Amino acid sequence: MNPTKNGLNRRAFIKAGVVGTATALLAPPVLADTLQQMADPDPPAFPKPVFRTLGRTGLKITSVSFGAMLTPEPEVIRVAIENGINYIDTARKYMNGKNEETVGKAVKGMRDKLFIATKTLPESKTKSEIVRDVETSLKTLGTDYVDVIQLHNLTGKERIFFPETREALALLKKQGKVRFCGVTTHKNEVEVLNALVDDPDRFFDTCLVKYNFKLDVQVF
Numbered sequence: 001m002n003p004t005k006n007g008l009n010r011r012a013f014i015k016a017g018v019v020g021t022a023t024a025l026l027a028p029p030v031l032a033d034t035l036q037q038m039a040d041p042d043p044p045a046f047p048k049p050v051f052r053t054l055g056r057t058g059l060k061i062t063s064v065s066f067g068a069m070l071t072p073e074p075e076v077i078r079v080a081i082e083n084g085i086n087y088i089d090t091a092r093k094y095m096n097g098k099n100e101e102t103v104g105k106a107v108k109g110m111r112d113k114l115f116i117a118t119k120t121l122p123e124s125k126t127k128s129e130i131v132r133d134v135e136t137s138l139k140t141l142g143t144d145y146v147d148v149i150q151l152h153n154l155t156g157k158e159r160i161f162f163p164e165t166r167e168a169l170a171l172l173k174k175q176g177k178v179r180f181c182g183v184t185t186h187k188n189e190v191e192v193l194n195a196l197v198d199d200p201d202r203f204f205d206t207c208l209v210k211y212n213f214k215l216d217v218q219v220f
Helices: 010-018 028-039 074-082 094-107 127-141 163-174 189-198
Strands: 051-053 060-062 087-089 115-119 146-154 178-185 206-210 216-219
Touching: 074 094, 087 094, 094 115, 094 127, 115 127, 127 146, 127 163, 146 163, 146 206, 163 178, 178 189, 189 206
Parallel strands: 087 115, 115 146, 146 178, 178 206
Antiparallel strands: 051 060, 206 216
């Protein structure tokens, strides 16, 4: 087969081959459309961003945002930013801290146009541990503050009410190093969400929960 026929250049042909396994499961019209887009020498048109208010933060973030957990290349994140994405989610644990480095490189020179969320280490509970995590994240990200700091991977309600954790987060907010606080949960989500809703202090502003077995969403 000559890959230059029918408008397919060598690069597009190779790209089409790479995704062949996945697209083989698509209906023929969808597959044809996908291949045509890949063969098009012009860059694809990104849809206009749609904005939503994030929890109780008041932040207007793009409804499709960038979860950077497995992204090693800052260029990938920058493409998303250049096409309207304004919310980047990372974590101290992702890629053993390397992921925050990647995000830091990606947002350099554009920090004031973006919202960044990161997470403390899952095992961090005490005041010193929380403060350490946040200050390490700030240094790694190359920023003076994060928009949302999240307690990572809660499996129950206990950590929500841990006094030292709240004391540390309140201190970090007072210092201007953190704007809003949230939690993430991928197990026993109902207990975690109910605890957040029933909390008389309404201490946390967001909760990232598992929406289905492949997708996490930020809510609350």
